[in-house]
Amino acid sequence: MAVPATKVELLAAVDRTFDLLDRDLDRVPSELAREKVLPGHVKDTLMSPADLLAYLIGWNEQVLTWHRRRAAGLPDQFPAAGIAWNDLGALAQRFYAERASVSWEDLRVEFREVKDRILSLIEGFQDEDLYGEPWYGKWTMGRMISLNTSSPYANARRRLRAWLKTLPQA
Template structure:
């Protein structure tokens, strides 16, 4: 899939990749949602499908936090307070822990809400704001949003699909 270069492209790729991910998440048996069956975001660790959703929720919410902080005139804290870019595995584990008590259905609803909030955020920007100038380092705002929405949705879908192909769980 081509890297989005306009607001319309960004919205379309988020819509498409999220819809594809949702279809595959529908196939995950809720009874298996907390089983550590996927490679984790830290080398030599395992995570559950629920952890994967927590990761996606966390990154979507992180994008929203970046934009809220900028709108409030606060300094950037990227990727997250106290976390460096080379410590993303630590951040992933924070996301897992933050959502460890939530059910599969609750996680699915939160992911949909986070994605919808990202879409609302994008709707408030013009093409020039999203792609006309660097927003963080060399990265355009639209690309930073894509890095943390459609790209991880695609990655998560691949992980879920690979597991489902080899899983002994009955499909729902």
């Protein structure tokens, strides 16, 4: 899928990549959801499908936080409070820990809900807002949203599908 360059394309990318990933998440046996079977976001580590979902929820929430802070006139905290861009592994670990006790079913619900909040956020902007000028560094707002939603959804799907292929077929 091409990099979104309009509001319509961004909405479609988030929806499409979410829907594809969601169908693959349906295939994860709930009894394996907390098993460390996927390559982690930190070198030489493993994560569970639940950790992967926690990571995606965390990044979606982070996007929403960036926008809430800007709307409130607060200073930016990129990528997150207390985290530098060169320490994203620590942020991934934080996301895993924040949802370590959340059930697979509840993670699935939370993921759908945060994706819907991202879509609502996007709906509130026009093409010019999303793609007319840099929003953070050289990146437009729309690009920052896609870099932290639809792009990670696609990456997560690749990781998940590779693992699902190793499972015995029922």
